[in-house]
Amino acid sequence: MNFCSQQYQAHSIKAHFCDFAFLRNLLAFLSLMVVVWVISAFIFSAPSFAGNGRDKSIIPRDKTNPLSNLWSGYYYSTKDIQALQKNRAENPGFKYVTEGAQLWEQKTGTTQKSCAKCHGKPSVSMDEAGARYPQYYAPLKRLINLEQRINLCRKTYQGAKSFEYESKELLSLTAFVRSQARARPVRVKIDGFAKPFFEKGKAFYYQRRGQLDMSCANCHENNYGKQLRSTVLSQGQANGFPSYRVAWQKIGSLHRRFQGCNKLVRAKPYAYGAEYYVNLELYLYWRGTGLEVETPGVRD
Numbered sequence: 211m212n213f214c215s216q217q218y219q220a221h222s223i224k225a226h227f228c229d230f231a232f233l234r235n236l237l238a239f240l241s242l243m244v245v246v247w248v249i250s251a252f253i254f255s256a257p258s259f260a261g262n263g264r265d266k267s268i269i270p271r272d273k274t275n276p277l278s279n280l281w282s283g284y285y286y287s288t289k290d291i292q293a294l295q296k297n298r299a300e301n302p303g304f305k306y307v308t309e310g311a312q313l314w315e316q317k318t319g320t321t322q323k324s325c326a327k328c329h330g331k332p333s334v335s336m337d338e339a340g341a342r343y344p345q346y347y348a349p350l351k352r353l354i355n356l357e358q359r360i361n362l363c364r365k366t367y368q369g370a371k372s373f374e375y376e377s378k379e380l381l382s383l384t385a386f387v388r389s390q391a392r393a394r395p396v397r398v399k400i401d402g403f404a405k406p407f408f409e410k411g412k413a414f415y416y417q418r419r420g421q422l423d424m425s426c427a428n429c430h431e432n433n434y435g436k437q438l439r440s441t442v443l444s445q446g447q448a449n450g451f452p453s454y455r456v457a458w459q460k461i462g463s464l465h466r467r468f469q470g471c472n473k474l475v476r477a478k479p480y481a482y483g484a485e486y487y488v489n490l491e492l493y494l495y496w497r498g499t500g501l502e503v504e505t506p507g508v509r510d
């Protein structure tokens with residue numbers, strides 16, 4: 211028998227419920243929607259890393275990562291340097307990003323095509339490329355990094371000369387493209403064709419070298435957080451590059467930093483863009499999986 215029939219409505223307490231039946235159902239429906247929303251947000255949220263690595267560490271998801279907590283180099287910087295990086299108007303790296311934006315629009319080469327002509331809005335077309343380079347490039351059967359990808363487009367699609375590595379133009383365009391992925395978590399591909407190159411990068415990382423006979427790991431894995439002369443050692447993460455360095459008085463590539471670290475232990479540095487360095491770059495980005503892209507970072 212219908213619960214809300216007329217005879218009930220007149221007298222019983224249940225009648226009150228009947229009056230509110232519609233409201234009750236609505237309420238039940240709404241709460242169900244909230245539950246569904248919460249559950250789906252939980253399941254579908256892009257990698258739910260707990261921190262950002264700047265002021266809260268990230269626990270790497272991949273248990274083969276030798277680091278138990280990931281920290282961006284930002285975390286180990288002085289308060290002054292952090293303030294410079296954070297403030298877009300004062301971050302000296304953004305001057306290069308702005309120049310990169312101009313180059314993006316410039317028609318050049320035999321085809322007189324701009325990057326924008328093919329790629330359109332950079333915030334859409336380049337929103338995640340900066341978070342997943344270096345990557346395997348089949349025609350060359352090896353990895354290419356972002357600088358090399360940009361130069362490939364210069365040569366093959368614009369009919370223009372490659373920019374020299376570490377030139378202001380290449381640094382600016384790289385910083386511009388990578389900055390489109392700012393705040394996105396680093397996520398590089400290390401399986402499939404990329405695997406052997408990843409393994410080479412890893413071997414390079416742990417190899418002792420130079421007169422001091424030290425590996426990258428000796429400083430950045432075993433001693434981060436400790437003082438080395440006047441600086442605090444970081445985990446040597448790649449997520450802020452190209453970065454502006456006060457010591458350089460300009461922006462510089464990750465490979466320039468590699469050369470500097472090689473020289474620190476009095477080892478022979480490799481050339482910019484060398485395959486050794488690109489493999490190392492992939493390995494380093496993988497170690498920082500989940501850290502947010504911070505390009506242009508600022509360091510002292």
Ligand code: HEC
Nearest residue numbers: 283424425426429441442443444446447448467471474509
């Ligand atoms: C003798 C110690 C030492 C060794 C060995 C060393 N580095 Fe460094 N590295 C430093 C110092 C000092 C800095 C500047 C402060 C910092 O970020 O640790 C630095 C900075 C870096 C940075 C910049 C981090 C940032 O957030 O800006 C990267 C990347 C890096 N190192 C990678 C490497 C790699 C790769 C190797 C191995 C080829 C290596 N380092 C070997 C001392 C070392």
Ligand code: HEC
Nearest residue numbers: 314323324325327328329339359360363364367368383387
């Ligand atoms: C004539 C069209 C054309 C022009 C001009 C061009 N590109 Fe490209 N670009 C492409 C195509 C097509 C691809 C796809 C990949 C391939 O070639 O394998 C690509 C790929 C890329 C990628 C990799 C994107 C990804 O998601 O992996 C980057 C970064 C890039 N271009 C940057 C640039 C920049 C910077 C310029 C200007 C200096 C430029 N491109 C000029 C056509 C162009």
